[in-house]
Amino acid sequence: MEFDYVIVGAGSAGCVLANRLSASGRHRVLLLEAGPRDRYPWLHIPIGYAKTMFHPRYNWCYDTEPDPGMNGRSIYWPRG
Structure with a gap:
């Protein structure tokens, strides 16, 4: 193609x-x-987003870099 x-x-x-x-x-x-095919039922239900937030198959589970403005803390940054 x-x-x-x-x-x-x-x-x-x-x-x-x-x-x-x-x-x-x-x-x-x-x-x-x-990513894989989106056959996971929670992906198609708006409230299901919360069920994918910590699922490593659907979320790359990133954390931000530690930030001096946040007392050196990092934040969970869901992507994927």
Whole structure:
């Protein structure tokens, strides 16, 4: 397959960019996102977001760097 554009990351910016590039129908766009298929039922229920926050299969479980303005503490930063 051939594509005119390849976008890595389907976050808010990646999805908007893919939509705008493909809207006219003149360009073929491939949008890549990390992770497995989203068959986990809690991903499709708005309240289910809380169930994915600490699940390492759906969340990369990042912490921020320690910040001097927070007395050297780091914050849990869910992504994925």
